Amino acid sequence: MTTMQKIRDIFSIGKRSASCHGEGLSLTEDGLKKVGIVGTPNVGKSVIFNCLTGAYVTVSNYPGTTVNVSRGKASIQGEEFEVMDTPGMYSLMPITEEERVARTMLLAEKPDVILHVVDARNLDRMLPLTMQLIEAGLPTMLDLNMMDETEAAGIEININKLEQELGIPVVATVATNGRGIETLKKRLVEYVRNQHCA
Amino acid sequence: MLKYDEPLESALNSLVNLLKADYGISRRSVGLLLLQGDPDIEKRVREQEAAVYESIQEIISQASQSYNQPLSYIIALRRQQEVKRLLSTVVTSREKTRRGFAERLSRAMMHPVTGTIILLIVLYFGLYQFVGVLGAGTLVGFIEGTVFGEWINPWLTQLITSLIPWKVFQDLFIGKYGIITLGFTYAFALILPIVSTFFIVFSIIEDSGYLPRLAMLIDRIFKTIGLSGRAVIPMVLGFGCDTMATIVTRTQETKRERVITTLLLALAIPCSAQLGVIFAILSGNTRALLIWAGVTALVFLLVGYLAAKVIPGRKASFYMEVPPLRLPKLSNIFVKTYTRLQWYFLEVFPIFVLASFLLWLGDLTGLLDLVTGWIKPLVEFIGLPPETAVVFLYGWFRRDFGAAGLYNLNNSGVLVGIPLVVAAVTLTLFIPCVAQFSVMLKERGVKTALAIALFVFPFAFFVGFILNWVLTALRVSL
Numbered sequence: 278m279t280t281m282q283k284i285r286d287i288f289s290i291g292k293r294s295a296s297c298h299g300e301g302l303s304l305t306e307d308g309l310k311k312v313g314i315v316g317t318p319n320v321g322k323s324v325i326f327n328c329l330t331g332a333y334v335t336v337s338n339y340p341g342t343t344v345n346v347s348r349g350k351a352s353i354q355g356e357e358f359e360v361m362d363t364p365g366m367y368s369l370m371p372i373t374e375e376e377r378v379a380r381t382m383l384l385a386e387k388p389d390v391i392l393h394v395v396d397a398r399n400l401d402r403m404l405p406l407t408m409q410l411i412e413a414g415l416p417t418m419l420d421l422n423m424m425d426e427t428e429a430a431g432i433e434i435n436i437n438k439l440e441q442e443l444g445i446p447v448v449a450t451v452a453t454n455g456r457g458i459e460t461l462k463k464r465l466v467e468y469v470r471n472q473h474c475a
Numbered sequence: 476m477l478k479y480d481e482p483l484e485s486a487l488n489s490l491v492n493l494l495k496a497d498y499g500i501s502r503r504s505v506g507l508l509l510l511q512g513d514p515d516i517e518k519r520v521r522e523q524e525a526a527v528y529e530s531i532q533e534i535i536s537q538a539s540q541s542y543n544q545p546l547s548y549i550i551a552l553r554r555q556q557e558v559k560r561l562l563s564t565v566v567t568s569r570e571k572t573r574r575g576f577a578e579r580l581s582r583a584m585m586h587p588v589t590g591t592i593i594l595l596i597v598l599y600f601g602l603y604q605f606v607g608v609l610g611a612g613t614l615v616g617f618i619e620g621t622v623f624g625e626w627i628n629p630w631l632t633q634l635i636t637s638l639i640p641w642k643v644f645q646d647l648f649i650g651k652y653g654i655i656t657l658g659f660t661y662a663f664a665l666i667l668p669i670v671s672t673f674f675i676v677f678s679i680i681e682d683s684g685y686l687p688r689l690a691m692l693i694d695r696i697f698k699t700i701g702l703s704g705r706a707v708i709p710m711v712l713g714f715g716c717d718t719m720a721t722i723v724t725r726t727q728e729t730k731r732e733r734v735i736t737t738l739l740l741a742l743a744i745p746c747s748a749q750l751g752v753i754f755a756i757l758s759g760n761t762r763a764l765l766i767w768a769g770v771t772a773l774v775f776l777l778v779g780y781l782a783a784k785v786i787p788g789r790k791a792s793f794y795m796e797v798p799p800l801r802l803p804k805l806s807n808i809f810v811k812t813y814t815r816l817q818w819y820f821l822e823v824f825p826i827f828v829l830a831s832f833l834l835w836l837g838d839l840t841g842l843l844d845l846v847t848g849w850i851k852p853l854v855e856f857i858g859l860p861p862e863t864a865v866v867f868l869y870g871w872f873r874r875d876f877g878a879a880g881l882y883n884l885n886n887s888g889v890l891v892g893i894p895l896v897v898a899a900v901t902l903t904l905f906i907p908c909v910a911q912f913s914v915m916l917k918e919r920g921v922k923t924a925l926a927i928a929l930f931v932f933p934f935a936f937f938v939g940f941i942l943n944w945v946l947t948a949l950r951v952s953l
Binding site for chain 2: 319368370373375377385400401404409413414415430432435438443
């Protein structure tokens with residue numbers, strides 16, 4: 278990221294929702310909507326990032342591969358997005374340096390959508406963060422990832438019910454083979470549009 | 476909106492009413508973070524709400540006095556409760572009690588006895604056989620000996636000699652420190668095959684989910700040296716490249732842990748190129764290989780243990796998600812190995828060329844003789860032939876460059892027997908290379924980075940000296 282961009286990002290703080298009155302879709306300073314991907318380590322954030330942007334971020338089967346925020350561009354239904362992949366975070370209150378990096382992204386960049394990616398097999402350990410994101414008033418969307426392994430483990434999730442209970446959009450994906458990614462993209466765009474002109 | 480218990484909920488509401496500034500998240504959330512004692516948020520609130528900060532503090536301390544447990548615990552518990560209630564209406568689970576092969580293997584990997592056996596098997600086949608014997612032995616032998624030695628270098632030598640009439644400039648390309656004969660050859664013929672085979676093995680291990688299980692297995696040993704299992708990931712990455720691994724120490728929880736890991740990475744973890752070369756030159760000699768491995772491991776544990784005693788700070792707790800074991804996908808391994816290799820090579824190659832150029836310049840101006848003249852007494856002090864001095868200079872440019880130099884000295888018969896083992900150990904421990912040191916400066920700060928370098932440098936020679944003395948005194952035949 279160049280210094281100029283950094284400066285612009287700093288100045289764009291707080292401007293996100295300012296221009297939503299009658300102007301239709303608002304844009305950030307560089308003209309892109311921002312999607313921030315968050316979640317505990319090793320739930321597939323980077324794979325989702327790769328799916329959305331087509332860029333390549335090293336993905337591995339152990340926690341803690343991403344230590345910086347990676348950025349990429351995605352074009353979904355003609356809409357351009359800046360997608361940010363963050364290091365893993367367990368809660369809104371950071372303990373390690375990488376969690377701090379993730380939270381700083383949330384606070385300073387004000388993404389238009391926060392995509393919380395979770396391991397669908399362990400919702401009991403994953404949803405507390407979702408609740409904190411909702412509590413914080415952040416525009417959150419939940420992605421139940423690893424649905425194949427979840428189904429294999431004999432776990433069934435009523436997604437409509439979960440959506441109602443939480444009051445945010447919920448989608449199911451298997452990022453490693455692309456299942457549900459199209460739906461995810463569709464819902465992402467819908468969410469941004471509705472949110473801006475609600 | 477999730478409601479908390481009384482009196483916590485009332486305290487939270489009073490906080491929300493006092494907060495006026497924009498924090499990028501809801502005031503309710505800021506209030507909760509304050510109650511949990513988040514230092515960053517506290518700092519921001521103190522700056523933004525100076526007028527009412529005392530009242531804020533008062534509310535927080537009153538709330539925390541109403542509970543026996545810390546507020547962060549009470550809040551986490553309430554959230555957990557709510558999630559449990561929610562899930563009971565959303566999730567149905569058909570209990571599967573049958574334990575598959577993957578589950579049994581997973582347990583075996585973390586069990587102290589079977590886990591150690593599996594680790595040894597992985598090390599033997601993955602590192603020793605694949606990287607050491609196949610990569611650094613067979614592949615390097617072919618590419619360095621045949622492809623470069625018999626085809627490329629003689630052809631280029633002829634070409635350059637016919638193109639450039641001046642000996643000095645011929646030497647820049649094809650001399651002792653020539654860009655082609657030294658830089659290119661080391662990079663393509665020595666480092667590339669070794670690092671490629673290593674990255675293939677590493678990608679397979681990484682994708683299978685073995686690393687977190689290894690972390691669990693080693694956690695106990697690491698506790699005694701003041702580290703937690705979390706340190707396993709940077710350490711294992713260190714076997715790939717210590718520079719990259721030093722960046723990954725960010726995943727560690729405490730500053731103390733990060734300092735210890737950085738120190739151990741700089742000192743006792745050889746990078747893949749070093750490891751491959753050392754395997755290759757010691758592979759014919761099991762005893763020498765065991766001495767090298769034993770001394771390095773001993774140094775690792777001893778320095779780790781002492782560092783844990785000396786460096787102040789909080790001990791780390793360890794908690795890591797253990798992902799499922801998966802059969803790695805071939806395409807994924809290919810892409811990963813390729814991207815890593817690309818990253819590594821782009822970083823390494825210019826440095827090798829630059830180093831060759833500087834060495835050529837040094838040779839020309841006599842500066843090289845001057846510097847190696849300073850290193851020579853040190854090298855002779857630990858019982859090594861004077862020709863080794865320049866290899867230590869290589870090692871300073873980059874660890875892998877030094878390792879490649881060691882390979883050549885062994886090949887030409889200069890370095891054999893006890894001095895070979897001593898050189899291998901000393902070069903493994905020897906200072907972090909320029910790249911690693913610059914990352915250390917960035918991640919740990921000038922003071923810590925300098926302290927580590929100033930410790931590692933004399934210590935490496937000290938260990939070399941002791942090892943040489945012991946091996947000579949015992950008349951160990953190698």
